[in-house]
Amino acid sequence: MITIINYGSGNIKAICNIYDQLKVPYKIAKNGDEVVGAEKLFLPGVGAFDETISKLDEYGFREKLDVEVLEKKVPIMGICVGMQVLAESSDEGNLKGLGYVKGHVKKFDESLLNFKPKLPHMGWNSIEITRETPLLKDLDVERGFYFLHSYYFECRDKNDSICTASYGYEFTAAVNFQNVYGVQFHPEKSHSNGVNLLRNFALI
Numbered sequence: 740m741i742t743i744i745n746y747g748s749g750n751i752k753a754i755c756n757i758y759d760q761l762k763v764p765y766k767i768a769k770n771g772d773e774v775v776g777a778e779k780l781f782l783p784g785v786g787a788f789d790e791t792i793s794k795l796d797e798y799g800f801r802e803k804l805d806v807e808v809l810e811k812k813v814p815i816m817g818i819c820v821g822m823q824v825l826a827e828s829s830d831e832g833n834l835k836g837l838g839y840v841k842g843h844v845k846k847f848d849e850s851l852l853n854f855k856p857k858l859p860h861m862g863w864n865s866i867e868i869t870r871e872t873p874l875l876k877d878l879d880v881e882r883g884f885y886f887l888h889s890y891y892f893e894c895r896d897k898n899d900s901i902c903t904a905s906y907g908y909e910f911t912a913a914v915n916f917q918n919v920y921g922v923q924f925h926p927e928k929s930h931s932n933g934v935n936l937l938r939n940f941a942l943i
Contacts, residue, residue: 741765741941742777744804746794748785748821753927757934763941771799774807779814779940784821788844788890789832791820801837808839812918815839816874816940822914822921823892831890839919841895852907858889860906864924870901872915874939878932884912884924885933891923 741758745751745767758765765781768774784791795801807813817825826836829844836844849857865883868875883904891910894900900911904923913922920940926933 740777741779741781742774743767743781743783744774744795744800745769745783746791746798746800748783748791750783750785750818750925750927754781754783754937757927757937758941761934761938761941763938768800769798771801771803774800774803777807777813779943780804780807780816781940782815782817782821782824784817784819784823786820787831788820788823788829788836789834791824792832792834792836795824795837804837808837808919814918814920814940814943816920816922818922818927819888819925822923823890825914825919825921826892829890840892840899840914840916840921842893842899842914843895844890845893846890847906847910848908854907859887860889861887863929864904864906864912866902866904866912866924868902870898870915872901872920873943874915874920874936875902875913876939877935882932883929884922884926884936885928886912886924888923892921 902913904912
């Protein structure tokens with residue numbers, strides 16, 4: 740059973756549709772109490788860093804997530820901003836992140852980008868797997884995933900970066916530290932690769 744955290748993010752329905760297709764059971768948690776005892780946790784992400792952290796606090800998620808993730812070691816995966824809030828901090832805001840993966844979220848340096856419009860980084864991009872994990876099994880790395888973002892996760896420990904992509908320069912596209920996973924791209928918009936990735940998480 741996967742518990743999907745609903746703090747007002749807009750892409751929950753698309754994630755649910757894929758898990759319906761895969762016949763993977765899930766439930767939607769609307770407050771912190773509803774994540775207690777979860778087998779797996781899924782943190783969607785649409786919006787800005789501080790807004791997301793504020794909503795997690797407002798609905799009582801942060802304190803309960805700390806217990807489930809840090810103490811009970813329940814697997815959690817965040818996507819897009821849901822990945823970024825796993826970090827300690829961000830250029831995009833002033834609030835502290837969850838801090839489950841040590842690192843800082845940085846804005847792309849537009850002076851190094853030879854694209855117009857330069858930001859956001861939007862569209863399909865191939866990936867390079869830098870550390871084998873069950874989450875990235877059976878993916879078409881050349882086809883890659885769909886991205887939509889202006890910020891990226893810079894890990895304090897490079898071993899926590901499990902795959903990279905390139906947009907002007909190389910950046911981390913997915914992270915993993917112990918039971919914590921995060922992907923910058925949108926699996927729900929990435930067709931078969933996205934379906935495979937969500938299946939992989941369900942099997943972790």
